[in-house]
Amino acid sequence: MNNITLGKYVPYNSLIHKLDPRFKIFAMILLMVGVFLNFASIWMNFIVYGILLAIIITIMLVSHVKLSSLFKQLKVMWFMILFLLIINMMVPGNPDLGFIQITSSWKIYLSAIYNTLYIAIRLVIMLAISLVLTSTTTPLELTGALEWYMYPLKFIKFPVHEIAMTISLALRFIPTILEETDKIMKAQASRGVDFQRGKLKEKIRAIISLIIPLFISAFQRSEDLANAMEARGYNPQAKRTRYRVNKWRTRDTISLLCILLFFTGLLTLVFTRFDLVVWIGSLCA
Template sequence: MLQNIVIGQYVPVESPIHRLDARSKILAVLLMAVVVFLANDVMTNAILVTFVSLLVLLSKVPLRFFIKGMLPIFILIAFTFILHALFTNEGEVLFTVLGFSVYSGGIIQGLFIAIRIGALVIIASLLTLTTSPIDLTDGFEAYLRPFKRFGVPSHEIALMMAISIRLIPTLLLEADRILKAQSARGADFTKGSLKTRLNTMTAFIIPLFVRSFKRAEDMATAMDARGYRGGEGRTKLRILKWQGKDTVAIVLIVLFGCTLGILRYV
């Protein structure tokens, strides 16, 4: 299941979202991170779900691939929903399970929180799914460039951010391989006392760290062999161009946020 995580992967298909400038998509994600918290009732959450679903359809990422990749996140969302349903004592008591009284307010709040988390994860995933690594790096660098006058290495930070995001699925795949290899050797990560489980986890954590550092060292060696010396004096083969469609996309998100804000406080 770990290898199916979609965050950090790129799907090269032709879609309206793929054609947007990386800077507009990064800005859109930041705006949506604020907008999702404006939804606080059934109507606004329904509108939020509809809007995010529309973005997924516009991205033209295969829906089966997307759903399969989001399964681990759905488990986290379900766990969050259950916690709120069991421990939020608001509204009327609906039923009792295992000594816990489940209130209507807990169900509603758990559902709203689950929608927010799911929306944030999907929007963040769409950024990497629809933006190539080079464009993503250039987009981050464009927003960090004003801080360069204060001595901030904008290019290096942007490169590290992009590499970190892209390494997420790779490291998850490595973790899945290690888990399967150790399980095949007889390691059981689900049974025994807490001390036994911690000792067993070392057979997973240590190889994962070793492989991570080895991969980082190989990447550094490869960059050094290609003559990478930082961002100073570097030129770009592809130049980001902010177009009218990028402005329209940002305006639409702002209007969407304003709509949710009006519905929230009216």
């Protein structure tokens, strides 16, 4: 069960945990955009990816996010990466980058391999970023920040608060439902269900014996929750105050400046088509 709780908030007292969630969301978006920028050459791309990965791993270490949880996810991704490689090899690539001649009529373009590698690295980086965000920020903080970002939408009568409440309720019940899943799995295991082994037909039965009770209890729970909220006079239109107010501190400003500087640097590299390999080459010559 523990593998499902990936990205669950883990209470530590690190710098990353203490940063303002609004900043954290912003930084996440910038870094993710950074991952998808296309630099001057293949090598330049890999260099930037390397830097990004190094930064993220440092952040992970600082915020006590386990590197092993990332590797666990990679295990699942292997199949997808292989599939991508095969698809990429089937479609004609860019012959300029060279190719490996396998038989007289079939060649593998190197660009196919590069493309696959790009996607794999991008996925790893994105996964790592979101892992850091969710394991250092409580769901409540996250929705608070989301609500703050959606605030302008209020002027076009977009139900910002309702959406934020829905999201925060959904996030709030993830651990509960995981717990419930664990409980039902155990109860069914006591009745002889084997969730790991068995033929396809048995596996389907096992899953049904889990899903039906889970749905029923989820519906029951949401009904209870709605009733409890109504009983306490919940009114979505009402103006609400917060117990925990996000306070923007100096460390948030400094972090924001750093990330902006880094992102501007990346953009400059893109627009000037700067290539480190060529540059070093020209220096040596």
